Amino acid sequence: MANLPETSAWEPGIHQLEESDRAKAGPGGILNIPPWQLANRTRYLKEQLDAYNGLLKSGELPFSNINSALSAVTAGKVPEGALLSVRSDNPLFWVDEYKNVAGELVSTGKHLPSDLLILNTNKNQVREYMTNNAAEYDLSVGLIPDGNAVYIREIDTQFLASEYINIDGVLTASGRKRISQESVAPFLKLLELITYISDDEFESSGIDSAGMDSDGRWLWKWIADVFWLKNLVVTGELTAAKAEVAEINAGQVTINGIPVKSVDNVDYLDPDEYAGALFDSAVVSENLRWLMGWIGDRAFFKNVTLGSLLARIIDVDSLTIAGVPYQSYLADASEFEGSGLVSGVLDESNRIISGLTEDGEAYQKQEHDFRAFVDDKNLKVLNIHTARMAVFATDTDFTNVRNESDYFVFNSPSSDAIAGEIMSPYNAWLPVSEYGRKTLALWGHSFIGNNTSFSLKLSQLTGYPAYNFGRSGATSVAIALRNGAYTKNYQPAGGVIPATGDIALTPAQPGPLQIVGDVAAEDGLKCSLAGIDGVINWTGTEMVFTRSEAGAAVIVTGPTPLQVYPYTTREIGDIPLATRYDQHREAVNILWIGRNNASSIMQILSDMKAITDKLARQNRRFVVLPEFPIASEVIGTTGQAQVMYLNSELKRLYPGNYCEINGVDLLLNFKNHYNPDYPQDVEDIANGITPTSLRQDTLHPSQSLRPNALFIGTEVNAIFVHQFMVSKGWL
Structure with a gap:
């Protein structure tokens, strides 16, 4: 008995026998056509099943790489037109799909995604990263398309993040930044205090x-x-x-x-x-x-x-x-x-x-006409209209009294006033130097407060006594509050200053005693609260007020301005430690206030303005000193950028008082005194920081001659400040 001839083929359809068909068997007979078509389909399916069984038993599904897939096609394991999967080289995909076309593998463009792609499905979102490394990794795996922007968090407090754009595969800074709450706090506080009326x-x-x-x-x-x-x-x-x-x-x-x-x-x-x-x-x-x-x-x-x-x-x-x-x-x-x-x-x-x-x-408008004069060493003021006379001072050396419309001017040879010129209003004895005093008042951080070298050298060069109010670690806010440029309000616990003893103040903030980290202060400040003299101390968690003398308890119904008295913090020459000097606003003021909160640039500028605005009306003799970078704040770091920007703003706002001579400021002059034969100094200058030989640590100018140094750091600064004062005609 003969078998039907079988061919491996998928027949498009199975013939249906009709009643009109004449029964005929044998090759080509109508009775054998449907079984023959079914036999062809069965053979086709068997070969397909045999091929896939071979692939499954070999462990090659999906194929580990494109070469193993081609080998399977060549071996006939993958039928013509069949689809197959190959593990992808792209980390975003698990497998890639191919089709066997005449023995060649042709990609269909379809893929199964990996976990990485599933977790990052939206490539067009503006991403924010905690570190540069995280952003660079996502860039390398294609998660940041060309032209897309991302934000990378900043380490300082002035800005939250900086914007970068993928330009031809490179994350490039756009210069735009997200501002932090701290940087705009001074403006918000200003807006709270001001009401504008049309x-x-x-x-x-x-x-x-x-x-x-x-x-x-x-x-x-x-x-x-x-x-x-x-x-x-x-x-x-x-x-x-x-x-x-x-x-x-x-x-x-x-x-x-x-x-x-x-x-x-x-x-x-x-x-x-x-x-x-x-x-x-x-x-x-x-x-x-x-x-x-x-x-x-x-x-x-x-x-x-x-x-x-x-x-x-x-x-x-x-x-x-x-x-x-x-x-x-x-x-x-x-x-x-x-x-x-x-x-x-x-x-x-x-x-x-x-x-x-x-x-x-x-x-019947009546003009009050006053005359001031010296009579037997006594300074007197006469109201010509009322004939009333007041004695302002006795046993004086005052001479050459000149009467102006609202005030009078006189000379005092024993005074430290410039040219001996002093003025006072007629209505009260308030002597103020007409052009300032021949003294120095130094306000600032550790560049002034942790040593006497700079102040003493400057005093020796100018011949002026130096009143040093510096405090190591102080922020610009603390310096301004100690200066009296503005005040901070406090209230005693329970609303009462007791007759004697200590009392905690609210808010529990260090204010004029603030140093980096808000750590406990080593000493207190003499001050006045609600008319009561005393001393404040910061414990690290509490602000404590101790009255100077026992007396009746004082009720304080609300937040009250704390007035800090200007006492010196260092002995400089003939000026002892803890000397009170209320005339500091008539002196030449040396201002170095921003290093310890250099990232809070707007706060520093606000504090500088408050201090300079409080100077005596005719006295514009103040020196604004640029801040120095720490050794780690090399070119390209955020710290370097902040210090340089702060200095540029100080120069812009105080062009006549910023310490600079012929385009060279105090910082550049300091760098220019490096030792060219000392490799570390040469490297420091290339990195944009101050030379090691002129420093006593990573920041502060040296107070004595250091190894490999040609000069003493504090003296380099004092000499330059003196030269600046001479160039201004103040000496």
Whole structure:
């Protein structure tokens, strides 16, 4: 019996026998056509199954590489047109798919993804990495497409991260950065303290500027050069030579027994600092004793003595004019109609003593005319209008007194003032050097505070006594607070300064005692809190106030400014340690304040401005010194970039005071004194840092001659600062 001839082929269909078909067997007979087609399909499937069984038994699915797959095709194990998988060389894919086309492997472009690709499915997202190495790895495996941006975290606190862009396979810095909260904190604090009012809100009022309460009612206002108040209420005695409207011209004002010297002694405080007081707003002394307060639109004083007073209404228990008790009453306006006055003060005979015109001008305007002079070594000031005379100083060597409009100037040969010139206002004895004093005041960090070498050398070169207020480890904030450029508010625990003993302060922040890391301070600072003298100490966790002398307990109802007294921290020449020098703002100020918080550039610049703004009005003799990099802050590091940027900003903001001569600043001059024969110095200069031979450690200038050094570091700096002062004409 013959078998059907079988062929390995996948028949497209199986023939169906019909009733009309004539039965015929044998080769080609219609009865054998369907079995023959099924036999062909069966043979085809058997060969396919045999091939895959061979692959499965060999362990070659998927194939480990492209060569093993080609070997299988050549051996006939992979049928024509069959699909197969090969382990991929790309870490993003597990296997790649191929097709056997005439014995050649042709990629279909399809892949099975690996875990790496599944975890990073979105290549177009802006990625952020903790380290450069992590970013570089993702770049190498294709997770950062060309042209995409990523962010890499910064190690400092000024910026959170820097942006990089994949340019032709290289992560290139774009120069854009994400700013941190710390870097913008000074601006946020400034915005909290300032309220801006649109000019058009009182455009038609005729007022140039005004102070208003929270309901928008004016408390005081300026019209041209006239200062206006509403109702003036004096709770005690008021003595005045003249009463006028809208202006107070006082030869001398005494409030509650305290002479008010000038408006410079008054600061405007945040309302929170006197929350709970009777007043809506108030003017207080430096010891927070109230001088003037507002309730609604009424202003209150304590006992006030004035040379003159300008007011619409005087409401006091008693009034004395030119030493004579005066009885007054409110007169009907018709009694002085035609006088041109809208209000006035009359004597008992209804004669006008003073008044206010419709234009807001004072009637019978009287100019206070003063003359200062020396009589038998006594400095006296005469009020020509009242004939009152005050003795400002006795047993003096004052000569050549010159009277100006608001102040007088004189010479004192024994004074340290430049040219012996001293000035003082007429209303109080406040002697201030006209052009500054022949002294040095040094404020800064360890470049000043951890040694006497720099200060002593500078004092010897200039011939000026040096008052060293430096403190090792101090931040710019601590330096500014110690300088008195501004104050920080504290409140004793429980709201009371006890009669004696220590009391913890809130907030628990070191403020003027802050050094790097907020570690405990080694010594305290003499200061005043709520009018009580004492000493503050920082334990590392607490701010502690100890009053200097026992006395009555003092209630402090809210945060109160801490006033730090200017005592020196080093003995320099003839100036002992712990010398109080209140005239430091009249001296040549040497300012080196930013090294210990170099990443907080805006804070440093703010503190520098606060210090320089507080200098005496005629004294612009201050030296701004550039910061030095640490040995590890070589070119290309964040630290180097921060120091260089800080120095560039100091130079830009203080072009006349930044320590630079002919394009060479203090830092470059220091580097220029390296030893060219010492390889380490040569390497240091190439790396952008200061030479090892001039340093006593990784940062600080040497105080003695070091091995391989040609100079002493602190003396190099002192000599250059002296040369700068000479170039400015200050010596």
